[in-house]
Amino acid sequence: MAKLHVSTTVNGEPSEFLCEASDTMLDVLRGPLGLTGSKEGCATGDCGACSVTLDGRLVCACLMLAVEADGAEIETIEGMSQGEKLHPLQQKFLELAALQCGICTPGMLVAAKSLLEQNMNPTETEVRYWLAGNLCRCTGYDKIVHAVLDTAAEMREAAR
Amino acid sequence: MNEMTNSWIGKSTIRPDGADKVTGRAAYAADTNMPGMIWGKVLRSPHPHARIISIDTSKAEALAGVKAVVTAKDIVDFPVDTPVPLGIQDMRWMCRNVMAREKALFHGHPIAAVAATTEAIAAEACKLIEVDYEVLPWAIEIEDAIKPDAPILHDFIQFEGKPSNIAGTLEHKLGDIDAGFAKADVVIERDFNTRPIHQGYIENHACLVSVASDGRTTIWSSSQGQFMVRAMTSFLTGLPQSDIRAIPAEIGGGFGGKTIIYLEPLATILSKKSGRPVKMVMTREEVMRATGPTSGSMSTVRIGATKDGKIVAAQGVFYLQAGALPGSPIRGAAGCAFAPYDIPNVVSRGFDVVSNRSKVAAYRAPGAPIGAHAVECVLDELAEALNIDPLDLRIRNAAREGTKAAHGPVYPRIGLLETMEAAKAHPHYKAPLGKFQGRGVASGYWFNAGGESSAQVNITEDGNVVVTTGHPDVGGSRAAIANIAAELLGIDYRRVSVLIGDTATIGYSNLTGGSRVLFASAMVVTQSAEQVIGQLKARAAKLWGIEADAVVWENGEARPSGDHTGNFPTMTLAEIAAKATATGGPIGAGVQLNTTGAEGGFSTHICDVEVDVDLGIVRVIRYTSFQDVGRAIHPAYVEGQIQGGAVQGIGWALNEEYIYNAKGQVDNPSFLDYRMPVCSDMPMLDAVMIEIPNPKHPQGVRGVGEVPLVPVMAAVANAIHDAVGKRFFSLPMSPPKVLEGLDEGTLQAAE
Numbered sequence: 001m002a003k004l005h006v007s008t009t010v011n012g013e014p015s016e017f018l019c020e021a022s023d024t025m026l027d028v029l030r031g032p033l034g035l036t037g038s039k040e041g042c043a044t045g046d047c048g049a050c051s052v053t054l055d056g057r058l059v060c061a062c063l064m065l066a067v068e069a070d071g072a073e074i075e076t077i078e079g080m081s082q083g084e085k086l087h088p089l090q091q092k093f094l095e096l097a098a099l100q101c102g103i104c105t106p107g108m109l110v111a112a113k114s115l116l117e118q119n120m121n122p123t124e125t126e127v128r129y130w131l132a133g134n135l136c137r138c139t140g141y142d143k144i145v146h147a148v149l150d151t152a153a154e155m156r157e158a159a160r
Numbered sequence: 161m162n163e164m165t166n167s168w169i170g171k172s173t174i175r176p177d178g179a180d181k182v183t184g185r186a187a188y189a190a191d192t193n194m195p196g197m198i199w200g201k202v203l204r205s206p207h208p209h210a211r212i213i214s215i216d217t218s219k220a221e222a223l224a225g226v227k228a229v230v231t232a233k234d235i236v237d238f239p240v241d242t243p244v245p246l247g248i249q250d251m252r253w254m255c256r257n258v259m260a261r262e263k264a265l266f267h268g269h270p271i272a273a274v275a276a277t278t279e280a281i282a283a284e285a286c287k288l289i290e291v292d293y294e295v296l297p298w299a300i301e302i303e304d305a306i307k308p309d310a311p312i313l314h315d316f317i318q319f320e321g322k323p324s325n326i327a328g329t330l331e332h333k334l335g336d337i338d339a340g341f342a343k344a345d346v347v348i349e350r351d352f353n354t355r356p357i358h359q360g361y362i363e364n365h366a367c368l369v370s371v372a373s374d375g376r377t378t379i380w381s382s383s384q385g386q387f388m389v390r391a392m393t394s395f396l397t398g399l400p401q402s403d404i405r406a407i408p409a410e411i412g413g414g415f416g417g418k419t420i421i422y423l424e425p426l427a428t429i430l431s432k433k434s435g436r437p438v439k440m441v442m443t444r445e446e447v448m449r450a451t452g453p454t455s456g457s458m459s460t461v462r463i464g465a466t467k468d469g470k471i472v473a474a475q476g477v478f479y480l481q482a483g484a485l486p487g488s489p490i491r492g493a494a495g496c497a498f499a500p501y502d503i504p505n506v507v508s509r510g511f512d513v514v515s516n517r518s519k520v521a522a523y524r525a526p527g528a529p530i531g532a533h534a535v536e537c538v539l540d541e542l543a544e545a546l547n548i549d550p551l552d553l554r555i556r557n558a559a560r561e562g563t564k565a566a567h568g569p570v571y572p573r574i575g576l577l578e579t580m581e582a583a584k585a586h587p588h589y590k591a592p593l594g595k596f597q598g599r600g601v602a603s604g605y606w607f608n609a610g611g612e613s614s615a616q617v618n619i620t621e622d623g624n625v626v627v628t629t630g631h632p633d634v635g636g637s638r639a640a641i642a643n644i645a646a647e648l649l650g651i652d653y654r655r656v657s658v659l660i661g662d663t664a665t666i667g668y669s670n671l672t673g674g675s676r677v678l679f680a681s682a683m684v685v686t687q688s689a690e691q692v693i694g695q696l697k698a699r700a701a702k703l704w705g706i707e708a709d710a711v712v713w714e715n716g717e718a719r720p721s722g723d724h725t726g727n728f729p730t731m732t733l734a735e736i737a738a739k740a741t742a743t744g745g746p747i748g749a750g751v752q753l754n755t756t757g758a759e760g761g762f763s764t765h766i767c768d769v770e771v772d773v774d775l776g777i778v779r780v781i782r783y784t785s786f787q788d789v790g791r792a793i794h795p796a797y798v799e800g801q802i803q804g805g806a807v808q809g810i811g812w813a814l815n816e817e818y819i820y821n822a823k824g825q826v827d828n829p830s831f832l833d834y835r836m837p838v839c840s841d842m843p844m845l846d847a848v849m850i851e852i853p854n855p856k857h858p859q860g861v862r863g864v865g866e867v868p869l870v871p872v873m874a875a876v877a878n879a880i881h882d883a884v885g886k887r888f889f890s891l892p893m894s895p896p897k898v899l900e901g902l903d904e905g906t907l908q909a910a911e
Contacts, residue, residue: 039190039362041362046830047362100413135362143800
């Protein structure tokens with residue numbers, strides 16, 4: 001069967017690719033598109049290391065078929081910083097040592113950014129439940145939650 | 161070194177690899193590709209125990225796109241009667257673990273591997289391999305494996321003169337155990353059971369291997385030691401180490417599980433046979449079935465004390481599940497179990513039991529949490545029986561400088577007592593508790609390791625610094641190394657780049673493991689930096705025409721001293737570097753050492769839980785770890801080790817376990833069903849760092865990475881007892897088990 005042609009937008013840039021009907025978005029991101037910042041930890045939607053947004057909605061790229069990207073807008077970790085300027089969450093993760101091995105970090109950041117876009121003032125509990133789909137085996141989550149809460153506070157202050 | 165004037169040591173600086181890791185640029189094992197690359201997949205045994213009668217790969221080889229097939233006959237065989245040690249591993253077992261040889265020993269054991277132009281074709285080809293198995297009875301649990309009529313995994317293992325699954329034993333003895341117990345007023349003896357736990361790193365095992373036509377081999381893989389990858393691949397493929405360049409990818413978590421290899425020798429042989437670079441990436445299911453975990457265990461611990469709370473005798477028997485091949489961490493269990501205490505009479509025994517599940521790999525203080533779980537739960541019960549506060553009982557018996565431990569050492573200055581006293585004085589220990597809430601404490605010990613490390617410190621032409629070491633960085637070691645180099649050289653840490661060299665570019669460095677990386681790297685980096693400072697002073701002296709010993713190095717500058725004070729303007733690192741060619745050439749130094757003096761690590765934890773008595777769910781609501789960290793070179797990453805270890809232990813205590821079906825297969829090989837702690841399960845975690853500098857280290861560093869896991873399961877179990885009045889001796893203390901233990905009488909008493 002011939003491959004399927006998909007036209008999409010990835011991190012604001014028009015993008016086209018060919019894929020099998022069975023390919024996941026993660027397969028295509030990491031393969032033909034060369035965007036290896038999204039990680040495969042499970043391929044079953046349980047670890048969140050491949051978190052991306054599809055038209056602004058947080059999804060696991062491993063649970064999304066690549067053809068679903070047609071006509072849609074995908075945002076990945078590679079689109080999070082503006083050139084050299086890190087997103088406040090990225091900067092705060094570095095300052096608070098909210099990463100150790102770093103393999104969950106791209107997904108964690110994409111998920112946290114998605115939270116703050118919907119809720120500028122999350123409680124600790126809201127942060128913890130929002131990030132419950134993103135596994136981290138290194139940090140015990142403490143510094144990650146602190147980084148998200150601190151970033152939210154700073155972004156609220158900056159928006160005043 | 162005057163700590164008040166430290167610029168960088170003790171500061172939580174930004175890690176050198178940070179920007180790459182928050183932008184998705186950091187390259188982990190599965191992120192590298194090569195032109196012409198093909199894909200390898202592994203065919204795995206569907207049976208937990210089976211004799212391999214024959215393997216026919218002809219149909220797989222005939223499939224379009226298939227480029228090479230590997231079976232056990234392609235792997236170097238090490239006969240079972242001659243040990244081939246490599247560190248704590250033995251290549252006799254490793255060659256049988258990477259590919260089943262005489263028998264398949266667990267469900268998921270590799271039988272063959274295929275390389276093909278696509279991953280899908282490789283997977284399809286695996287299905288075309290015909291294997292004739294004679295399925296054998298199996299034993300997975302320890303109690304099944306040590307029964308008199310148990311199925312025997314290996315004919316060559318004998319115990320007490322008979323074929324057995326007990327592959328090894330170990331005993332530590334101190335004093336006279338019978339005389340000790342005779343003096344005891346109270347004796348508590350309990351049996352314990354812990355389950356195998358996967359290390360749970362989020363990055364699946366992966367590698368890319370290119371073997372050129374002349375045999376020169378390049379391996380990109382994620383591991384806890386590129387030199388281990390090189391050595392094991394060399395042993396298993398027959399290639400000389402000098403032909404293998406192992407390049408360490410960023411590692412997405414290891415926790416001990418990546419101190420051995422699985423895919424690299426298979427990919428190497430597939431690449432050699434096919435003439436193409438070969439990439440292999442495990443699925444999560446493969447990781448869960450065929451890698452790690454740490455041992456499950458069965459233990460009995462007996463401790464006796466006098467009425468005034470002095471422990472007079474302690475006995476431990478620890479059976480640990482090795483999995484398919486010998487080598488469980490009985491040394492950690494039997495050796496660390498009683499190590500926090502000054503006990504005159506001790507017998508501690510370990511038994512290494514093989515069974516039909518994947519061969520265990522190291523996991524954070526291997527064996528020690530198993531021993532501590534049993535001992536610290538018995539101590540809690542002993543404190544209750546003696547009506548002594550559980551921390552007071554520990555303080556009364558704490559090991560200190562001069563204590564002779566049953567596993568051998570006489571302790572130098574250690575900070576165990578300080579961890580206990582800090583716990584006792586902490587507000588957490590006095591905070592009020594509500595209904596069905598409880599508090600538990602526990603302490604723990606881990607050996608910590610020294611060993612071989614290499615470093616190279618080079619001054620760039622523009623006067624900045626590049627430090628190369630040989631240990632994969634699992635938790636921020638590069639940041640700590642940058643702090644140390646910057647401190648010694650007197651420059652801003654941002655002028656120091658810290659890189660992890662590959663096996664061709666830096667000298668031999670032992671594994672990232674044993675909590676050894678910063679301890680050992682700091683030693684070689686310190687000596688290298690001191691040599692560099694010596695060179696810098698000599699270069700300045702040459703430019704000034706004075707003796708080298710008349711130059712001092714301060715704040716990143718050379719300054720003339722003594723009679724020459726003030727005679728010349730100071731010279732910065734950049735100014736000296738700019739004149740390096742004229743003054744003698746490149747400036748840099750490398751040091752290679754077998755480091756010693758790591759000394760053990762101690763920790764004491766307080767855990768609060770709340771038990772949902774309707775659902776059996778235990779929630780940890782507050783957790784504080786107190787640890788002697790020696791010297792926190794980068795405090796935030798030391799805290800991170802402590803917090804991460806606590807949560808791994810909470811998972812071990814409350815949820816994590818493998819579930820087997822009637823066919824001896826792991827039934828929950830996914831993150832959905834193998835339930836590791838998630839963010840919403842956890843409270844914030846307090847880490848109290850107590851700095852008792854290691855007297856045998858230039859910066860006072862003590863390993864900090866592993867002991868954070870050791871006390872956790874006992875602290876949780878003791879807290880549950882405090883909450884509901886019921887002691888659980890078997891892990892995990894998961895909802896069904898807790899619910900079953902909470903009968904009416906227990907609950908009424910708890911209310």
